[in-house]
Amino acid sequence: xxxxxxxxxxxxxxxxxxxxxxxxxxxxxxxxxxxxxxxxxxxxxxxxxxxxxxxxxxxxxxxxxxxxxxxxxxxxxxxxxxxxxxxxxxxxxxxxxxxxxxxxxxxxxxxxxxxxxxxxxxxxxxxxxxxxxxxxxx
Numbered sequence: 001x002x003x004x005x006x007x008x009x010x011x012x013x014x015x016x017x018x019x020x021x022x023x024x025x026x027x028x029x030x031x032x033x034x035x036x037x038x039x040x041x042x043x044x045x046x047x048x049x050x051x052x053x054x055x056x057x058x059x060x061x062x063x064x065x066x067x068x069x070x071x072x073x074x075x076x077x078x079x080x081x082x083x084x085x086x087x088x089x090x091x092x093x094x095x096x097x098x099x100x101x102x103x104x105x106x107x108x109x110x111x112x113x114x115x116x117x118x119x120x121x122x123x124x125x126x127x128x129x130x131x132x133x134x135x136x137x138x
Contacts, residue, residue, distance in 0.1 A: 009039035013046050013070070013077075013104050014111030019096075021118040022083065030061070030081040030117045032099060034068045037075070037111065044070040046110070047102035048079055053116065055095035060084055060119055068101075083119055094120045 016035045036044065049065035050057070057063035061083050068077035079099055086092045100114040
């Protein structure tokens with residue numbers, strides 16, 4: 001069985017959603033997907049890195065970066081960012097950081113190049129999931 005490689009191009013890599021929410025305690029690691037769309041011909045690598053928003057590196061999450069590698073025909077990769085436990089800190093509220101993609105190698109292009117990662121205290125799930133052009137509530 002051969003892999004579905006779309007139109008024969010290297011495709012476009014990017015984040016499927018604008019934001020992802022993780023409840024601290026249930027999740028001590030943010031695991032965020034990266035999608036390869038519109039083709040999956042050949043291997044593709046794309047660098048990624050984190051940057052602060054309202055969350056502070058070293059206090060809320062571990063500032064990190066790396067490479068997502070897609071093999072021939074592969075359409076999904078994952079980024080993992082360790083979260084730091086602030087549940088016992090007074091006044092802990094929802095905070096966020098950004099994961100940003102660099103330019104992929106080869107002939108692939110980049111689509112949605114950044115996503116917002118929300119870190120929420122237990123019991124504070126907002127029930128709002130963000131999608132490119134629609135909003136769904138639980």
